[in-house]
Amino acid sequence: MAEQDWKQQKRPFAAVSTLPLLWTLLFFLLPMGFVWFYSFGRNAGLTEIDIVGTLDNYKRATEWLYLGIFLKSLAVAALVTLICLIVGFPVAMAITFVSEKWRPWLLLGIMLPFWTNLLIRTYALMIVLGQQGYANQGLEALWSGASWLKTLIGLQPLSTWEPAPLLYNNFAVVLGLVYVHLPFMVLPLYSALDRLDKSLIEASLDLGAGHFRTLMKIIVPLAAPGIIAGVMITLIPALGAYLTPDLMGGTDSQMIANVIERQFKRANDWPFGAALSFLLIYAMFILIAMQGLRKKPGGDAR
Amino acid sequence: MTQNSDPIIQIRGVTKNYGKVTAVDNVSLDIRAGEFFVLLGPSGCGKTTLLRMIAGFEVPTEGQIWIDGQDMSRVPPNKRPVNMVFQSYAVFPHMSVADNVAYGMKIAGVDRAEREERVRAALDLVKLGGFDARMPDQMSGGQRQRVALARSLVMRPKVLLLDEPLSALDAKLRAQMQFELSDLQDQVGITFVTVTHDQDEALSMASRVAVINKGEVSQLATPSDLYEYPANRFVADFVGSVNIFEGKLTVDEKDKAVVDCPQIGKIYMDHGVTGPHEGAVWAAIRPEKITLHKPGLGKAVAAAAKDAPEGHNFARGTIKGMSYLGDITLFEIALESGAIMRVSRPNLSRTDQEDFTWDDKVSMHWNSASPVVLLG
Numbered sequence: 001m002a003e004q005d006w007k008q009q010k011r012p013f014a015a016v017s018t019l020p021l022l023w024t025l026l027f028f029l030l031p032m033g034f035v036w037f038y039s040f041g042r043n044a045g046l047t048e049i050d051i052v053g054t055l056d057n058y059k060r061a062t063e064w065l066y067l068g069i070f071l072k073s074l075a076v077a078a079l080v081t082l083i084c085l086i087v088g089f090p091v092a093m094a095i096t097f098v099s100e101k102w103r104p105w106l107l108l109g110i111m112l113p114f115w116t117n118l119l120i121r122t123y124a125l126m127i128v129l130g131q132q133g134y135a136n137q138g139l140e141a142l143w144s145g146a147s148w149l150k151t152l153i154g155l156q157p158l159s160t161w162e163p164a165p166l167l168y169n170n171f172a173v174v175l176g177l178v179y180v181h182l183p184f185m186v187l188p189l190y191s192a193l194d195r196l197d198k199s200l201i202e203a204s205l206d207l208g209a210g211h212f213r214t215l216m217k218i219i220v221p222l223a224a225p226g227i228i229a230g231v232m233i234t235l236i237p238a239l240g241a242y243l244t245p246d247l248m249g250g251t252d253s254q255m256i257a258n259v260i261e262r263q264f265k266r267a268n269d270w271p272f273g274a275a276l277s278f279l280l281i282y283a284m285f286i287l288i289a290m291q292g293l294r295k296k297p298g299g300d301a302r
Numbered sequence: 303m304t305q306n307s308d309p310i311i312q313i314r315g316v317t318k319n320y321g322k323v324t325a326v327d328n329v330s331l332d333i334r335a336g337e338f339f340v341l342l343g344p345s346g347c348g349k350t351t352l353l354r355m356i357a358g359f360e361v362p363t364e365g366q367i368w369i370d371g372q373d374m375s376r377v378p379p380n381k382r383p384v385n386m387v388f389q390s391y392a393v394f395p396h397m398s399v400a401d402n403v404a405y406g407m408k409i410a411g412v413d414r415a416e417r418e419e420r421v422r423a424a425l426d427l428v429k430l431g432g433f434d435a436r437m438p439d440q441m442s443g444g445q446r447q448r449v450a451l452a453r454s455l456v457m458r459p460k461v462l463l464l465d466e467p468l469s470a471l472d473a474k475l476r477a478q479m480q481f482e483l484s485d486l487q488d489q490v491g492i493t494f495v496t497v498t499h500d501q502d503e504a505l506s507m508a509s510r511v512a513v514i515n516k517g518e519v520s521q522l523a524t525p526s527d528l529y530e531y532p533a534n535r536f537v538a539d540f541v542g543s544v545n546i547f548e549g550k551l552t553v554d555e556k557d558k559a560v561v562d563c564p565q566i567g568k569i570y571m572d573h574g575v576t577g578p579h580e581g582a583v584w585a586a587i588r589p590e591k592i593t594l595h596k597p598g599l600g601k602a603v604a605a606a607a608k609d610a611p612e613g614h615n616f617a618r619g620t621i622k623g624m625s626y627l628g629d630i631t632l633f634e635i636a637l638e639s640g641a642i643m644r645v646s647r648p649n650l651s652r653t654d655q656e657d658f659t660w661d662d663k664v665s666m667h668w669n670s671a672s673p674v675v676l677l678g
Contacts, residue, residue, distance in 0.1 A: 197390055197392060199388040199389070199390050199392040200392050200394060200395075202357075202359055202379070202386075202388065202392065203386070203388055203392035203394070203450075203453075204394075204405070205359075205378070205379045205380045206357060206379055206380070206384075206385055206386045206454075207380075207385065207405050207406035207409065207453065207454075207457065208380045208381075208406050208409040208410055208457070209380060209405075209406075209409050210380060213409065217405075218394060221396045222395070222396055
């Protein structure tokens with residue numbers, strides 16, 4: 001009898017997976033390994049690095065100057081993730097509960113920015129938020145409208161309009177990161193909510209629960225895997241965000257990735273840059289490990 | 303059965319449209335307190351929509367539903383004195399059995415001691431005593447259904463709604479649950495309203511059955527009336543198996559009627575037809591109410607003549623199909639007119655199924671109490 005169990009078919013799978021595995025080894029793990037070794041090295045001339053096994057780079061990386069930026073990046077990423085979750089959950093719910101006819105269009109609306117080049121999207125957002133961008137123009141129109149209304153009822157007009165600083169500050173960075181990362185949050189949430197048996201919601205209502213209680217006791221706990229996936233998939237790239245803080249941030253809103261970039265380029269201090277990079281990678285490992293520990297085998301999801 | 307005639311549910315002229323599609327079409331019916339009421343019909347006939355309107359998950363386009371003397375038009379599902387057992391059971395997968403059963407009581411603000419007591423009683427009732435701490439994914443489909451039942455019954459609803467409660471169970475378990483549901487309903491005295499497409503389920507459990515066809519009530523009757531006195535061809539055909547022949551009503555008196563059917567001959571029955579009838583009528587005979595005889599018309603004619611005038615209630619044909627089902631054998635017999643007559647015959651002894659075989663010429667007869675006239 002021909003063996004139909006795919007698990008028994010080791011050879012064809014080995015054949016197709018060897019090349020990609022080699023590729024990963026050669027072009028990802030190996031270079032990363034070099035960088036890891038650099039992090040224990042020392043600059044010896046303009047292009048030479050001695051791997052001397054020193055921990056000096058890590059010592060410097062954990063100095064308050066850099067640790068502060070690192071913690072701030074973590075805080076920004078956490079805030080971005082939280083905003084994405086708060087905004088994304090209702091959006092994912094809406095996509096789940098809208099009629100079949102509209103669902104593909106709403107999903108497309110979420111995906112469309114996702115398919116556009118990050119640089120283009122960021123510059124487009126900068127045009128909106130600039131001093132003369134239409135966000136400010138709209139605000140100005142509202143401002144002058146309010147001013148006109150005040151004069152209409154015989155009051156002093158408002159002071160002259162000062163464009164709101166919507167760009168080149170921490171606010172802009174958070175806004176930009178939320179904008180970029182929202183699809184990462186919505187898609188896993190949508191996939192979790194879509195799989196949820198709708199009769200569970202009806203059963204909860206049937207047993208006397210209101211809509212809010214049904215949301216908190218039934219929908220959110222059952223969407224937990226999607227929430228965790230969404231949080232991880234948003235938090236990790238947000239933590240390493242480079243382009244958005246670089247383009248939209250001000251002098252005080254650089255994130256850890258910007259600092260790392262400077263070490264590799266302007267400062268030409270590769271060993272220190274490598275140490276900073278690996279600090280970030282270690283932090284991500286810890287995050288992923290924490291997620292892995294949460295679901296112990298055999299434990300129930302109570 | 304604790305049954306009085308006060309309707310607990312009154313459905314008054316209820317219509318439900320989805321765009322241009324009418325799922326439920328001007329249905330009016332009363333469900334009495336304490337009865338086991340079944341909505342029976344093919345898939346897509348609107349029976350589930352009707353049940354969901356009673357639960358409050360769908361809003362009627364027209365008409366009202368009254369539960370226990372109260373108009374439910376503006377009452378949301380979480381405020382209605384009914385509970386539902388869902389087709390998928392909808393047991394909360396992230397809660398233990400006890401938490402599932404206690405869910406509704408927690409919302410209702412029942413204190414902890416009473417809650418625990420009632421959870422235990424409900425689980426005992428559905429024979430799941432000791433399963434409190436189990437998680438749903440550690441249980442079989444049948445057990446999950448019992449959890450869903452307990453979770454609803456523990457709320458002491460005025461009406462328990464069941465959506466295709468047995469459809470996901472295997473045949474043996476289904477037969478067992480049919481009895482258990484009937485027993486349970488007897489014990490708790492709550493009105494049960496069940497939706498099913500399975501006529502066996504409906505006949506075995508119901509005190510009354512409403513047969514739904516294309517959104518309308520085709521007939522509302524007790525199971526035996528439904529089977530023995532179907533109101534029309536749809537009910538006769540949907541509930542059980544039946545032979546239907548078109549004909550003309552040639553005699554119609556108080557205690558007898560004759561339908562002359564070109565395909566089979568004259569069918570005589572011991573009851574008159576009540577109600578208006580113009581043009582074609584149909585005679586219906588159930589397969590188990592026909593007796594087969596070996597070749598030669600003599601016996602069939604003689605047997606038919608016992609309670610019918612000569613020349614009525616017999617036919618002749620050739621066996622074209624047979625299926626042996628163990629307890630009975632089903633025959634498909636081609637009549638001389640070419641029409642097919644379905645006959646079932648109990649295998650009363652171990653060798654009975656050897657009496658007839660393919661291509662045998664046979665004759666058959668039926669008693670005058672067997673056929674019914676259908677006007678629609």
